[in-house]
Amino acid sequence: MSRLSGWLDERLGLTYPLLRPAPRYSINPFYWLGALTVVAFLIQGVSGMIMMLYYIPSPTDAFPSTQYIFQTVYFGRFLETVHLYTAYAMIMLAFMHMMRGYFVSVQKKPREVMWVAGMLMGFVTLGFGFTGYLLPWTVVSKSATDVGIGIISALPAAISSVIMFLIVGAGGDATELLRFYDLHVVVLPAILLVLLTLKMYMLEVHGIAEPPSGPPLDAKASRGVPIFPDVTLYLLGLAAMFGSAMLLVSAAFPLSLPPEYTPQLAAQFTPQPDWYFLWIYQILKISIFEGVGLPVALGLVTLVFVLLLLLPFVDRGLTRRLRDRPAYVTLGLIFIAELVVLAYWGLESPGQVIPTLEACLVLGGTALAVGIASYVIYRVTATKSDHQPVGKRGVVGTAAGFVALVAGGSIGIGWSLNSLVRVIAMGSNPFNILQLNVSLAILATVIPLTLRFLYRLEYAGGSLKRRVRIFEVG
Numbered sequence: 001m002s003r004l005s006g007w008l009d010e011r012l013g014l015t016y017p018l019l020r021p022a023p024r025y026s027i028n029p030f031y032w033l034g035a036l037t038v039v040a041f042l043i044q045g046v047s048g049m050i051m052m053l054y055y056i057p058s059p060t061d062a063f064p065s066t067q068y069i070f071q072t073v074y075f076g077r078f079l080e081t082v083h084l085y086t087a088y089a090m091i092m093l094a095f096m097h098m099m100r101g102y103f104v105s106v107q108k109k110p111r112e113v114m115w116v117a118g119m120l121m122g123f124v125t126l127g128f129g130f131t132g133y134l135l136p137w138t139v140v141s142k143s144a145t146d147v148g149i150g151i152i153s154a155l156p157a158a159i160s161s162v163i164m165f166l167i168v169g170a171g172g173d174a175t176e177l178l179r180f181y182d183l184h185v186v187v188l189p190a191i192l193l194v195l196l197t198l199k200m201y202m203l204e205v206h207g208i209a210e211p212p213s214g215p216p217l218d219a220k221a222s223r224g225v226p227i228f229p230d231v232t233l234y235l236l237g238l239a240a241m242f243g244s245a246m247l248l249v250s251a252a253f254p255l256s257l258p259p260e261y262t263p264q265l266a267a268q269f270t271p272q273p274d275w276y277f278l279w280i281y282q283i284l285k286i287s288i289f290e291g292v293g294l295p296v297a298l299g300l301v302t303l304v305f306v307l308l309l310l311l312p313f314v315d316r317g318l319t320r321r322l323r324d325r326p327a328y329v330t331l332g333l334i335f336i337a338e339l340v341v342l343a344y345w346g347l348e349s350p351g352q353v354i355p356t357l358e359a360c361l362v363l364g365g366t367a368l369a370v371g372i373a374s375y376v377i378y379r380v381t382a383t384k385s386d387h388q389p390v391g392k393r394g395v396v397g398t399a400a401g402f403v404a405l406v407a408g409g410s411i412g413i414g415w416s417l418n419s420l421v422r423v424i425a426m427g428s429n430p431f432n433i434l435q436l437n438v439s440l441a442i443l444a445t446v447i448p449l450t451l452r453f454l455y456r457l458e459y460a461g462g463s464l465k466r467r468v469r470i471f472e473v474g
Contacts, residue, residue: 156295272351281346
């Protein structure tokens with residue numbers, strides 16, 4: 001391997017001085033979520049180009065050509081499944097990449113423009129999902145797309161007219177499908193590649209962000225790892241594992257093609273967007289936003305996206321450590337919890353208008369539960385220094401804390417499972433969802449506290465012998 005890499009490097013210049021080595025602490029999958037998103041995009045591109053050989057973007061031929069891929073083309077159903085599941089994985093990886101960056105504050109100076117470019121890439125990724133969903137022309141995809149177009153038309157006229165012209169054109173199913181096809185296979189990939197090039201250039205200039213706690217004291221952890229062959233082989237390994245997982249999942253859970261779209265069949269179907277837009281749709285179903293209140297709801301959703309895009313210019317504090325940013329960390333946790341609750345709630349209540357009081361109870365209860373859990377965690381972990389050893393007086397407290405964590409974890413796991421079963425069996429009424437939120441909040445409090453507890457013991461006493469004695473006495 002060494003001789004092969006040396007031969008390639010000598011002829012291709014793969015270790016050219018401009019290629020910045022990666023610090024050793026970055027050899028961690030969480031640092032490369034963005035790279036895995038690009039891998040998902042590449043799989044999307046390859047599978048999509050193969051399907052383009054058979055697909056015909058017209059209302060009369062879209063479904064038959066998709067059905068032909070499913071039923072006649074060798075491994076066609078598997079190909080369609082890989083394409084869809086990898087699209088889902090790409091959206092999820094982009095979201096995880098964004099939230100990791102949010103919590104560790106990678107948007108701080110001088111990486112503000114990198115954050116903006118990454119957020120724009122995330123919006124393009126959602127655009128892939130929106131435009132590609134229509135192409136099979138099934139009753140599910142066409143009805144969901146009509147819902148999305150109806151939402152866009154509720155925006156202020158100055159904005160909606162421009163967007164509607166771009167995605168629908170002069171009107172009619174044929175124009176709409178062709179516009180979506182062009183956006184999906186030409187326009188959006190080109191925009192994404194331009195943004196990716198810009199972001200890779202800035203990454204080369206600024207390098208990988210240091211951990212929030214600052215550069216490691218260990219010189220070995222900060223030492224650079226050459227891009228080729230070390231980082232290259234590491235990324236190839238991650239890409240191979242990710243690709244293998246996509247292939248296995250696609251083989252184990254193949255898709256079934258829904259019926260072809262017809263207006264008659266669509267009238268019998270309750271339209272819903274796909275899971276990554278369900279949270280928005282659920283907000284719009286709250287009764288207070290019905291009718292004239294719809295632009296207000298869309299304005300609130302747009303404000304969330306704008307705040308995320310402009311986060312580097314909102315969060316201008318110098319510190320990046322989690323324990324010094326309780327407000328932003330708590331807001332991030334509430335954001336994640338609300339997305340999950342809204343998406344699940346939307347999945348369980350298709351087409352139902354949500355009473356305003358019920359929405360306030362569920363969404364407010366979720367925010368309150370997460371906020372209390374975050375407050376408790378910060379209050380407990382902020383009482384002592386990270387590296388303060390556990391002395392003799394702390395042995396009893398250590399034992400009591402360990403017992404409390406075990407008891408709290410047992411209660412949280414048992415209550416969460418029981419609440420989840422109740423939601424599945426009895427429906428997602430406000431009481432069941434609130435009970436599930438509270439149980440998950442307990443579990444979400446116990447898990448970080450347990451990790452913190454073990455982390456503190458790691459530095460308690462400075463030697464393995466003392467740590468063992470602490471556990472024995474505890």
